[in-house]
Amino acid sequence: MSPIDRIRSYADELTALRRDLHAHPEIGFEEVRTSAIVAEHLEKFGIEVHRGLGKTGVVGVLQGRPGKRRIGLRADMDALPITEETNLPYRSTTPGTMHACGHDGHTTMLVGAARYLAETRDFDGTAVFVFQPAEEGLGGARAMIADGLFERFPVDEIYALHNAPQGPHGVFQTRAGPMMAAADFFDIRITGRGAHAAMPQQGIDPIVIATGLAQAMQSIVSRNSDPLKAAVVSITQVHAGAAYNVIPEGAHLAGTVRTFDAGLRKLVGQRIRELAQGFAAAYGATIEVDLRDVFSVLDNSAEQARAAAEIATELFGTDKVDADTIPRMGSEDFADMVAAVPGAYAWLGATPGPGLHNASFDFDDSLIPLGAAYLARVVERRARV
Structure with a gap:
């Protein structure tokens, strides 16, 4: 069974988690509820959990088969100071705060990848799951790094994924070199x-x-x-x-x-x-x-960007992968992580709808199994290099 199919078998549970996070958004460095829920899920999967990095960050460590390689996966958890203008049944219950960038979805995808890897253990070495606070201009990545992230949890490579509401749906986009400004x-x-x-x-x-x-x-x-x-x-x-x-x-x-x-x-x-x-x-x-x-320039490492594209091609097909996408003028503090450790950032196209940081935005839940499968497969493939 492919990781996409296996994760789809519990996609309803992941969607419920994502919508719960959407209904209870938290601003950067205030992700107390969110980080607690993440930690509870990781512990339930049998993953070693460390809390409080960079104030509200969470790190999970999962051992696979014997091996020296350590692969990091990162998701952001924070919401934005925006008043939601949707009428969704799971719309924000926190006045003036909403998940208008899809970090609720990114967190859920990484939880889904962690569950898959914990259940299958079909990888060598160690998977390190980094749930980062305060990506939205507040310096969450720098806070985790200053708190000893890579000294306490060293990784050989690190990867992250972001939804792209402009679409095309299911298209994976990455590139070597400058990715974001x-x-x-x-x-x-x-x-x-x-x-x-x-x-x-x-x-x-x-x-x-x-x-x-x-x-x-x-x-x-x-x-x-x-x-x-x-x-x-x-x-x-x-x-x-x-x-x-x-x-x-x-x-x-x-x-x-x-x-x-x-x-x-x-x-x-x-x-x-x-x-x-x-x-x-x-x-x-x-x-x-x-x-x-x-924010620093997000500069994807050449080898890791190439590997990310190859893994996405394996999962989604050649016609769903753009391995030399155009750099974007938006910014992302994963830049500080790939400046410290080789890594790659990618975009995953959603069903076109309201853009990021828009009061009508909602994460496309159909991306959850795709993104979770990609993150999980990164560990399975790159831990064997």
Whole structure:
């Protein structure tokens, strides 16, 4: 029996688990209920469980036949601060929080893979199951690594999988080299001088400065960066004022910078600071820029990306595998794990629907047996190398 068929035999149980996690989402580093449920399932399968890595992370260790190889599998557990707008029977019961990225599904797929491997034990060496907190920009991978993840649970390779709601359904996508972009988060705080809205000459209007700076920042990609190198500057928050007739004292811009190239990343940050300094001088305001390295470039190791594609081809067929997919400008902190250990990240296409981080998103449960089978087969194949 193929791993897909075997896992499909208990897919209803996995789907129930996924929907329970969906109904009870938890923000990064607050995944207390989620990690407890994961640990309980692993213990039920006879897997050695370690809790509390990186605050709320869980690691499971499963011994197969005698062997020296150790293969890591990772899933993310956290939800997003988004109010769900579906009418699903298992919709979020936590106000302002939902699984809008499918981490409930990723966690379930890894639980399914762990169950399969625990029941079959058809692999050499050791499987290490890493359930990571706080992937959504809060540094969960870095927290687990700093907590000794790879010292306490060394692995030769590590793999992860993410759903792709744009589809095509069941198509596995990976590549060697850069897979996802680096991301810097920024906060720009503008301090002017408040005044009556009818007497603007008495103030220094931070809103005028903020809107001008926001427009100027869009010129960084179009006029300062090499057009053959990808970069995205997105302002995602604008905060200022609280009354119709008051020019406020301050304004706040926030957003992200996405790049693949280290030199371009440095250039974009430098230009943001230079523009801010210029606007501050021109208007007589004070502008503070806080630019933070949040995600590294996710760079798949060549051998592991090739192996991932071969395993997916075995399971899904040649027509369902794209082994040289286009890199994406989104970011993922699995990047820090593959920077420490050889590994590969992949996307698995879902039935097309609302995109990631959308209030109407829901994970495609038909992917659970496919993703779980892939993760399990990675251990079976790569532990024998």
